[in-house]
Amino acid sequence: MSPVPTALPPIALTLIGIGTGNPDHLTRQAIAAMNAADLILLPHKGEDKAELAALRQSLCDAVLTGPAVPRIAGFDMPVRRSDGNDYLAQVDEWHAAITQRWQAAIAQALAQGCLTAPADGAAQRVALLVWGDPSLYDSTLRIAARLQPAPATVQVVAGITSVQALAAAHAIALNDIGQPFVVTTGRQLRDHGWPAGVDTAVVMLDGQCSFATLPAEGVHIWWGAYLGMPQQLLDSGPLADAGPRIEGARARARERHGWIMDIYLLRRQAAASG
C-alpha cells in the first residue's frame, strides 16, 4: 500500500441521497452529481457488507455513463460501541472513527494518483453515496463537518427516504388532513411511549419491534422492509393482529438475508379533542 499523506487536497464534497436501494429512486440531480465526481466514496457496513456494497456498486454501474468514469473507493465502516448507556458518547467516538476512514480513503486515492491536484487549483470533487437522504437519521453531514481541512464546499443532493418509499408502497398519506406527525426512533418509542401531541408516528432505526411495547388498541400499523428492492416486504393492519405477524416476518427475513432495513407508520384513532 502506498504511504498515506496526512494533508488532503481541497475537496468539493457532495453528499448524494440514493434512495432505498432501487436505481429508479435516483434523481436526475443524483445521477449528474455521481457522474461529475472525481472520486466516489462507498461505505461498507458490518453485517450487510457484501449484499449492500454490491447494491451500491450496481447503482454506480447503472448510472455512471460519463466519458471519465469516477474512481470508486470502498472503505469499511467502523462498528459503533454499544455497551453502556452513554449513547451520545458512543455516537461521538463512532463519528470520529468514520472521519478517520474518510480521510484515509481520500488520502489513499490521492497517493495512488487517482486524485491529482487540478492545474487550475480547483477542488477535487468527492462524492459520498447515502442511503435515503443525508438529512434523515444519517451521520454523513456530521462527519463532513469534522473533516480537516474543512471541505471547500459541501453540497447535498436530496434522495427518496424510506419514509416516502413506505408511504408510496402502501399508497397512504403520512398525515391526516391538516394534522401533524412525528418522525422518531424505536429507542424513543420504547423509552417514552406514544409521542405527545400527535396521532401519527413514523418509526425508524428500530431493530427491536418497539411497537410491541405500546398498547395496541385503536392503533393501525403500516410496515415495510427492503423497500423498493426485489425482496420488498409489506404488511399492514390493526396493531394487535399485524404486530405479531410482522415480528415473525421480520425475524425470518433477517435470518434469510443476513440484514434488514425496515420502517413503519403507526396511526391511532384521533383523540376526541381533535
Added chain:
Amino acid sequence: MSPVPTALPPIALTLIGIGTGNPDHLTRQAIAAMNAADLILLPHKGEDKAELAALRQSLCDAVLTGPAVPRIAGFDMPVRRSDGNDYLAQVDEWHAAITQRWQAAIAQALAQGCLTAPADGAAQRVALLVWGDPSLYDSTLRIAARLQPAPATVQVVAGITSVQALAAAHAIALNDIGQPFVVTTGRQLRDHGWPAGVDTAVVMLDGQCSFATLPAEGVHIWWGAYLGMPQQLLDSGPLADAGPRIEGARARARERHGWIMDIYLLRRQAAASG
C-alpha cells in the same frame, strides 16, 4: 366541446411526485411513469395558474421522450371555501369538487378520442403530477379514493419533498442525533404553540409566518422559498433576528412573483431533561 360521457373506462392511476419544481428532482421512476402514461392530468391552481402550469409543462417537455408522447390535459383546480371555522367540511367539499374536475377531464379526453379502450381490455394509464410527494400534505390520494368507478390500480411514485429540498439547500440534518421531530402546519403552530415532546419542527402550509407567534428565545430558523427553482430564497438564523427579515423577504417575493411556496424548520435548544 364534445359531450362528456358519464362512465369512465377502467384506469390504472399513477400519482407521480415531481419534487419542488426543478426537473433535476425527478427520479428515474417518475420519468418512466410519465412516459408510460396515456394521459397526464395537469392541475392548474388559482393565483399560481400561469407560472406553475408553465413549470409543470416544462417538466413534461424536459422528460417526455417516448415514441408515443402522452396527451396532457390541464384542468382548473376549484377554489376552497375558507369562510367559517368548519375546516374539515371545507376540505371535504373541495375534494368532492376536485374529483368532479378529474372525472370530467378524463371523460373529455375519452370523448375526444385521446383515450380509447385498448383492444386487450387493459386499463388506460392516467398519471397525475403532484408537487413534492403524494404522501405529504397533498389531497391527491384522497381524491383518487373518491373516483367512480374506482381505478383498477393506484400506484404512487415518491418525489423529493420540500422538507428534503429545504434540508439539502441548507445542508442541515432534520433531526438531532437519535431525537424525534414533528412535521406540522402553520395553523397547528398558531393554535397550539410549540409542538409537544420535540425540539425540532418542520412547518408547512404556512401563509401567515406563524413562527412570529412563538417566543423566539433559544429558537433557530432555517427558511426556504421556491426551493430548487432559479428564484430560490434561503435565510436562517436566530428566530429573533431572522424572523422579521423572513417576513419582509416573503412579502416582497410574493408580491413580485404573484405566488410563493415556502417551508421552514425550527429548532430550539434541547430541554434540560434531554
